[in-house]
Structures are given as C-alpha cells and as structure tokens.
Amino acid sequence: MSMGTFRNKKPYTAQGFPAPISSPQARVLLWDGEQTAAYLAGTPVPDLPPAGGEQDLLDRHEAAAELGVKTRSWDAYKTDPLLASHMVVVCGVEHWPRGTVRAFQDTRPGKSSATGRPKGKGNAVPRNQLHAKVAALLDAKPAVTVSEVCDALGVAPATAQRALANLRRERIAQLAGQASLSYAEAAERLGFPPTVRRAALKSLQNAPR
Template sequence: MRTREQLAQDIGMPMGTFRNKKPYTAEGFPAPVSSEGARVLLWDGEQTAAYFTGGPVPALPAPGAPGDLLDRQEAAAVLNVAPRSWDTYKSDPRLSPHLVVIGGVEHWPRSVVQAFRDSRPGKQAATGRPKGRPDAVPRGEVHGRVAALLEADPAVTIAAVCAELGVAPATAQRALSQLRREHIELLMGAQPLLTVDQAAARARVPGRGPGAHPQQRL
C-alpha cells in the first residue's frame, strides 16, 4: 500500500507541491483502494508502480475473500453499524489481536470481522443477563457501548441493549435514560425554541413524541 507521502516520494515531488497539484486525480491514475469516506487514502503499490513505469495497471483481486483487510468503514458495514460504533467494538478481545495497521490506517481481516458479527451477544439468545450473573460488559464500558447502539438505532429498546451487551435491564435503562436526556439537552441548547417533546421526537426517543405523558420515562 502507498500513502500520499509515499506517492510524493515515488514521483520525487515535494509534499507541498503534491498536495496542491494532486497528481493522483489525473486521468488513468489508479483509484484509491480505501473505502468511501476514509480519513486516509491508500493506493495499491503494484498498481501505482505500473502506472509510473507506463505499463498496464493490473486489476485488483475481486473483493470478498476471507483474508481481505477491511478498514473501519468496511468493518462497520459488515456489522451493519455506524463507523463510530465500530470504534467501540474494535477493542473487543475477539478483534484487537487481529489489528493490522497499514499506512497509519487500522484494518482487520474480513473473516475475523464476520466471526465477530456472528458471535456477538444476542445472536443466540435475547434474554439479557442471566439471573445472578454480573453484567457481561464492564461497568466503565457500558456508557460507550450503549452510545454506539443508540447511534446505530436511536430507537433501540432496553431489551435490545440487554440482548446485545448481556447487561441487566436496570443497567440498560439507566444508560439509555442518561444518554437520551443528554441528547435532548444538546438539541435544546442548539435550538432554544424547541420544546422537550419536540427535541425528544427529533432524538427518536420512544414514547416521547407529541402527546406523550410528560413524566414518561426516557
């Protein structure tokens, strides 16, 4: 893989000039292999080397192989979650040992991401935490994990949080209530004319649309 900096070295062009001229936008230059929306662009080294020598640019292998390396956007797409949610999941011990950093960009093998997707809590059962057993997610991580679930689905339910994270209903309810309250406060701070119910409707808080009882739980 080649970064912008490495391409500038390959061409023999100062980085400032490279940024201004953007030679990688020239017709025929190989497209980046990074996913759409990636923060750092990467190019295939064989393709760029062939382009610079004037030879035919080889095609990339067809995607879908188990050994394909996925960046955060691609990994999040496999799980059908937002990239910010993946940022929470990636510290899981089923994923973290397989991290591969290329050009400063984090990647994970497709097979590892798929295995994680298929083994996430709630895939086999949706009953939450068994009675008498501690929460599956450490207390210090609950807030961030629930925030990731809310980002992926603002209307996520207590039962869904229990199934996904293996926490007790009371733990899920506390985290959801706090996060939704914070979201409503942020919306009202940014738009002071909003009522609580209007802000709650925009935040997609279940049961808090217009006409809901004002004391109904978040």
C-alpha cells in the same frame, strides 16, 4: 516528490491514475502499490484481486458496513480482544481481516439473532460434556466457526468461542511439544485458519512455560 508538492499537484487526480483502494469515507487515501507502479511505468494497470475474501483488510468504515452498524458502533467494538488482537495498521490506518469481522458478528453486543440460543435459556450441553463435543467438531473441521458450534450444540457464542480458543491452544501446544515444532508451525499443520490462529499463538507466546 515532496509531500508539499504532492498535496499541491495532486497527481492522483490525473486521468487514468488508479482509484484509491480505501473506502470513500476514509480520511487517509490509500492506493494499491502494483497499480500505482504500473501507471507510473506506463504499463497496463493490473486489476485488483476479487473482493470478499476472508483475508481482505477492511478499514473502520468497511468493517462497520460488514456488520451493518454505524461507524461509531464499530469504534466501540474494536477494543474487543477478538478484534484488537487481529488489527493491522497500514500507513497509519487501522484495518481488520474480513474473516475476523465476520467471526465477531457471532458475538457482538445486541445481536440476539447471533447468540445461538434464546436470551435467558441455558446452554444445551452440560459443562462437563462441552469440551468433548467441541473437540469432536474441531476434529471433523479444523476451521469450524463459532456460529457453527452454536448451531450444532445450542450453546452461547461466548461459550463456543472460549471452548474453541482453549482447544486450539491445547492442540497447538501439544503438537509443538510432540513434533518439535514452533507454535506457528503446529497451528499451520493442524489446519487452523489464520484469523483464529494469531490469537491462539499470541496467548501461547505470552503464557508462562
């Protein structure tokens, strides 16, 4: 079917055609491939997997709703390196993993409730002790989050994020060298979550050797 015919006939409005999986406000509508294929084949249309997972891809409207902000605020936030490095383009539409959006919630501008310490107050952990203390948290839980580090150590989100990112990069590089693994294999063996693993791998791959 040509695109012109598709636009004119609008087959997606037929009774029983699967509903779009894009947000209601989206300009570009997207459908699930398995559901659409089943409908066209005349077989039962499968249910979508449960929503709410860390790897669910959110468009700009869904990401803004996840943070409880307006879409125009999200458009300003999305250039942050944490978000930009995890952006996935699906059929021309920008998406971000839910886990990445939630991680950004800890550090986004204007959220004093997510800072982990009152405004104007210094970090509770001296700088010369931070590396060791964050390393201990990472040893206990490879998937430890920025907010958990903030809660445990009383440091600012930006401080926690930098410390975690540096430690994860160090450990990936160290294990890769010791065990003759690729960076990706080392990150997986260390148990780092995919949402933070990609940023570490990108940084390592771009670093001079």
